[in-house]
Amino acid sequence: MKEIDKRNRLNEKPFSFQTSKNQTVFLFYRGKQVKILKGGEAEKFLARMNLAKDDHEIQLLLAKATGNFKRGNERSK
Template sequence: MSGIDKRNKLLEEPFTYILTKKATMIIYFNKKQIMVVKDKQAERLIKKIKNCEHSILEVQLLLAKITGNFKHGNEKHSK
């Protein structure tokens, strides 16, 4: 896993999540809601998170992967 997060951005814990009563997961990136995961997809993600809950980096990586094509690192910054 050393080559996945070369700039150590996931150690800053940019992703957070909230579980609702209906087993829906709301995912946030830097305190902004970016995704809502429901039904079977949410159940699978919750199980994966519970299995690797001891590792912050693994949980952050799971949340980054579920969001899809999100922050590749090659975005151009305007000057």
């Protein structure tokens, strides 16, 4: 997993998520909503989150779920 996060950006914990009553999952990057997961996609995501071993793995799952956050050119503000 060391090769995936070479610059240790996930240690800053930029990603977070919230789950609503109807199992809709809202994904956030630095406090801004970037994606919404519903239905089967949300269920699969929550199942993966329950299996995560540590905070770093949770951040990696969130980064992958949000999509286009691989290039390293994301703006800081």
